[in-house]
Amino acid sequence: MxxxxxxxxxxxxxxxxxxxxxxxxxxxxxxxxxxxxxxxxxxxxxxxxxxxxxxxxxxxxxxPWMLQAYQDHGKKFLLVVAGVQVAIIPSLFFISFTLMAAYFMSLVLAAGMIKIKKMRxxxxxxxxxxxxxxxxxxxxxxxxxxxxxxxxxxxxxxxxxxxxxxxxxxxxxxxxxxxxxxxxxxxxxxxxxxxxxxxxxxxxxxxxxxxxxxxxxxxxxxxxxYSEKYDIHTKPKINLHHKIGINEDEKILLYQGGLQQGRGLELLIKAMDDIEEGHLLFIGGGKLTQELKNLSKNSSEAHRIHFLDKVPFQELPSYTREAYLGFQVLQNICFNHYSASSNKLFEYMMAHVPVISCDFPEIKKVVNETKTGLVVDPHNAADIARAVNKLVKDEALRNSLSENTKHAKEIYNWNxxxxxxxxxxxxxxxxxxxxxxxxxx
Structure with a gap:
């Protein structure tokens, strides 16, 4: 082979x-x-x-072993190292001043690697x-x-x-x-x-x-x-409503993926002020996790905003399937975002979940051609809220978009x-x- x-x-x-x-x-x-x-x-x-x-x-x-020891033991490790040096450095002085100086410099570098973030x-x-x-x-x-x-x-x-x-x-x-x-x-x-x-x-x-x-x-x-092709009905069921402490009849408005800059996540929280029905759920983690949690606490709709840690990709479909709709609202802060055709879009599709998506070329083309969601201006919280309200008020439209995903996933899949x-x-x-x-x- x-x-x-x-x-x-x-x-x-x-x-x-x-x-x-x-x-x-x-x-x-x-x-x-x-x-x-x-x-x-x-x-x-x-x-x-x-x-x-x-x-x-x-x-x-x-x-490296030295940093791992510092991570595990902190000040105790530094005290042990300092104690050993008290014995070693004077001994090296009697052997060779140059050797002692070189050894001392290596210790300074090692300390820098431990304490200075960029060097570390x-x-x-x-x-x-x-x-x-x-x-x-x-x-x-x-x-x-x-x-x-x-x-x-x-x-x-x-x-x-x-x-x-x-x-x-x-x-x-x-x-x-x-x-x-x-x-x-x-x-x-x-x-x-x-x-x-x-x-x-x-x-x-x-x-x-x-x-x-x-x-x-x-x-x-x-x-x-594209997502792996699967039958969502064969995936294990979980009670996502119970996990986040809401009633079974409440609508889950899902964002799954990394909580990172430029993904419109702050605007989703802002949009909740105008979204008339449903609970916003973030599944994932990243650099913005704490900032988003702080924003949600200060929101008048804090009781309708929830967070779950990231889920292994093998288990994620069981969570996705419980959503009423999914968000993919990347912002145009770089060409990497503007040109994306990210897996999230196709994960929603595979789980029969309609999407509220950004209007960037690759994503917009799929959503509009397959009629599996609504396209919005991802920089406008009011536009996002308008699209969500349209779907939460019109379940027939939402169900029609969901039905369309069953045909779309036959095209947009990894097979x-x-x-x-x-x-x-x-x-x-x-x-x-x-x-x-x-x-x-």
Whole structure:
């Protein structure tokens, strides 16, 4: 069997896209090893996980031993280290002043890495990258696959710094050169340089592929972020109303996903002042979690706003199906948002939940063509409230949109999209018919 090594810069607990890609390749007949990051705060996940006989996850340690000891023991660790140094440094003075000075400087650097946030981040990320490279290199895979720019250096080293270089696929889930919180020009220079080592690039949709052609001069492959196809009625039922403490007849207005900047989440809370019926529920976590909770507490509709922690992607459909409608109201704060065709839209569709969506090209096209929701101005809380009120007052309209999702999901699903991924892989490392048949059987 041909071997694939993938890299992803997360814990691989909620990455549905990467899971779909790895599972597809494993089912095709490839041996897939995914290298992710361990989470010492999460006892549920392990350093090694076997998803199937052909799909394994390797999680490298997040913290160097010194930082991990500091995380675990805090001041006690520092006191022990200080005590040891009282004995070591005077001894080194009698051996060599230069040696003592060098040792002392290394201690200062170590202290900086522990106490100075920016230095600590660089040190931690450097350790993660090094461990990923070591783990990936010894895999000696037939194909290497980097998910997003922050794993591309690791994949370049593992695939190209060899006597016989291996094919490298760069799967960019985001528009790296135009995202919030990133220096556009610097990222563009970095990505442009690294693309010289890439054999094939994948982006999420044709809007992003056209943008890529404008700035880099070539049109990459597209792989839409469609949800896995399933029958929502086969998913386990949960009593979501009970979980958030509301009556069974109340309507749940759902946002699921990361609580991050530029997703219109503050406006959803503001819109609740004008939304006449229903309870707003956020399922997920992120940098805005506490800020959103504070906003909701200060809202006159605080009793109708609820939060649940993120749910593993395998369990999420059971929560989604309980919603009356779902929100996908990204804001146009960068091209990455404007060009998105995010998985959330198709997760709602697969669970037969109508959507209130932003009016950006990729998302608007799907919603309008399939008649599975209402399109709004995502920067206007009043427009969002108007659309919600239209659906909560007109259950016949809502049910019609829900019925349309049953037809739309026959088109917009991973079963129809995954052949494109298989074609890309088979181009670089074609499997024998025997290997494919053995895996199927």
């Amino acid at each position: 041909k071997k694939v090594t993938m890299f992803v810069w997360n814990h691989f607990t909620n990455d549905a896209r990467v899971n779909r890609e790895c599972t597809t390749l494993a089912e095709r007949g490839y041996e897939v090893d995914l290298i992710a990051i361990d989470d010492p705060k999460n006892p549920v996940i392990s350093a090694y996980e076997e998803i199937s006989k052909s799909f394994r996850v390797h999680r490298v340690k997040r913290y 981040k660089w040190f931690i990320n450097g350790a993660i990258i090094t461990r990923m490279i070591v783990k990936g290199y010894i895999q000696n895979a037939d194909i290497y696959h980097a998910n997003d720019l922050n794993t591309l250096p690791q994949a370049i080293v593992c695939s190209k710094l060899r006597l016989k270089p291996k094919p490298l696929i760069y799967d960019s889930h985001e528009v790296q050169s135009d995202r919030t919180g990133y220096n556009k020009e610097r990222i563009k220079r970095i990505e442009s340089f690294m693309l010289k080592f890439v054999d094939q690039m994948i982006v999420e949709n044709h809007t992003r592929a056209s943008y890529n052609e404008e700035i880099y001069g070539f049109y990459p492959k597209t792989l839409y972020n 129809n999209e995954k052949a494109k991924l298989i074609d890309i892989y088979d181009e670089f490392a074609p499997l024998t018919s025997k290997a494919i048949l053995l895996n199927i059987n």
